[in-house]
Amino acid sequence: MGQTDTWTISCRNCSTSSDLDDMPPNLWVAIPDSALSDEQTKRDKSVKTAQFARACSIFRVKRIYIYHDPLSQFEKEDPVLLRTILRFLDTPQYLRRILYPKMNQLEFAGILHPIKAPHHRPPQDIKTVRAGDVRVGVIVKVKGQLFVEAGLGALVPFAGEGFEGKKVNVKFTSPHPNLKAVEATESDISEYWGYEVKEVPSVLKLLQSVDKTPTTTTIVTSRKGSFFKNNEVRLTERIKNAENVLVIFGAPKHGVHEIAAREGMSSMKAEFVINMFPGQATETVRLEEAVLGTLAILNATILSKN
Template sequence: MDFNKRKRNEFHSYNAKRKKKEKLVINKSKNNIHTVATGPRKYTVTIALPGSIVANAQGLELKTALVGQIARALVIFCVDEVVIFDDSGIPKEQNIFERHDGVSNENVFFIHLLRYMETPQYLRKSLFPIHRDLRFTGLLNPLDCPHHLRIDEDFPYREGITLDSSLYPKVPKNCTLVEAGLRQKVLVSDRIKPGVRVTLFMKEMSSQKKYINAEVVSPSTPRETMGYYWGYTVRFASSLSAVLTESPYENGYDLTIGTSERGVAFEEIKDNIPNFNHILIVFGGLAGLEAAVDADQNLDIGGDRVEELFDRWINVCPAQGCRTIRTEEALLITLAQLKAIIMKKGK
C-alpha cells in the first residue's frame, strides 16, 4: 500500500470515529441528564423578599441583572414559592398588575421578571407580551430548570399552553390541544380555554398519530410524586404581615425564619431546627425587617420586637467584614447554610 493511500485510509477511519463520537453526544442531549429524581417530596420552601431592593438598583439594565441573580439563587436551592412584599407602607394601586402601559413600580417589575424567567423559553412569546420591563432579559443567564426542556428531551412531565382547538383539524369535541415545545401538538382529554399554562404528564413522547396524548396534572405533581424540582410560583404581599397570613397552604407555614444581622448566630441554633411541612424564610431590605414592621399598619408591635413574628431569628454571617450585606448576598448565604437542614427536616 503506497503512502498516500494509507494516509487516506487513516483519515477516513479517524473521521468515522469522530462522527460516531459526536452522534453519541447528541443522543445524550435528548435526556435531561442534569435532573435527578430524589423521591417524593411533600415539603415546600418559601422565600420572602421586599420589592424595595430592586428600587435601589440604578437603571433598567442593573435592575434586570439583580432579578436575574436572585432567580438563579432560587432555582439553585429548589425554592418552591417566592413572595415579593411591599415594605414601604404606602398603598399601591391594586390593579396595576393588569396594566401593560410601560410603567411598573418596583414590586410589579420584580414579579414580572421572576415569572418571565421561570417560564420555559418555548412558552414565553405566548404568555408575555412585549413590555419595557423585559427589554434586557436577553442578557440574563438562563435558569435551565428541569421543566425548561429542549424539543428532543424525553421527560415524564412538561409545561404547555392551551390552544384554540377549533383552529386545528380532527380534535375530539371534549379535548384540548396544547403547545408543549415538541414537534407535535399534545392532546388532553379536558376542555380548557386557550392561553392557559398547564403541567402535563406525558403518556407518550411521540406518536404515529397527528397528536401526542397527555394528561393535565397539578404543577406540584412532579415534585410530590418523583421529587423533580418544578420551578417556583410568585405572589405579591401588600405588607410583611400579609406574607405570613396569606399563605397558599391550608395550615400556613409551620416554620418561619427571619434573617437579620441582629439575629442569633446560626451555628448556635442549627441543631434546634424542628421538622416542618412548609418553611418560610424572610429577608429584609436595606433598612432590615425592622423597618418593614414599623411600616406595617396591621402589626401592633414595633421594629424592636420583630423577632416575635418568627419561630427562629437568625444571623447566618456573624462577624461580617462589611457594614451591610445586600439582600441578594444574604439570600445565597442563607440558603447555602440551610440547604442540608431543609433536606433533613422537611417532611
C-alpha cells in the same frame, strides 16, 4: 408553576403523612417589592432580578413571595419589573414568545443568565415522547378543541379543563401517533419544577397567615437575630416535622423588624429570627447576597430531613 397572584398558605396536595416523612419541606422565600431600589438603571435591576431567580432555582425554592415595603421609596415600575422577570426566567424557552410578547420590562432579557432547571427541557421530536413524560405547556384552543403547546413541533390534544394561554404542567398518557396530554399532578413530577411568584399586601399579613399553619417553619433574617449556630439544633428538629420552610428577607434599606413595626407589629413573632452573617466585615450585606448566602447555609439543614 402557576402565575396567579393569589397567596394562600397551603399544605401539599395529595400527600399522606407517611409521604411527607420522606420528603424535604417546600422552601419558600419572601422579598420586598423594594428589592430593586438600590439599583439605578433598568439593566442593573434586570440583572439583580436574574440573580434572585438563579439563587432560588439552585436551592429548589418553590415559591417566591413579594411583599409590600411601606418604608422605602422606589420607582413605581420596580415591582412589575421584579415579578415579570422572575416569572419569565422560570418559563421554558420554547414558551416565552407565546406567554411574553414584546414588553418594556423584558428589554434586557437577552443578557440574563438562563436558569436551566429540570423543567426547562429543550424542544423535542414529538415521535420520541413516551407515556408518562412530563413537560410544561400552554393551552391552545383550535376550532373549539383544547390542545397544548409543549415544544414538540406540533400541538397535542389536551384532555382537561382550562383556558387559552394558561401555563400548565402536562403528562402524556399515550405515545405518538396517538399522543394525548392531561394536567400533571405533584405525584407525576419527581424533579425540581421551578417556582411560583405570589404577591402579598404586607409582611405582617404574610406572618399572620403562617401563624395559622403550624406545618410551616418561618425564619426571619436579621442583624438583630441570634447566630445561626445557636439555632441549628432546634431548627433541624423543627424542619423534620415541617411541610414548608419560609425565609423572609428585609429590604435594601430597612430590616423586617422595621417594616413589621410600621405595619403595627410591636414585636417580631416569627419562630426563628436569625443573623445568618455574624461578624460581617462589610457595612451591609446586599439583598441578592443575603438570599444566595442564606439559602446555601440552610441547604444542609433542610436536606438533613432525608
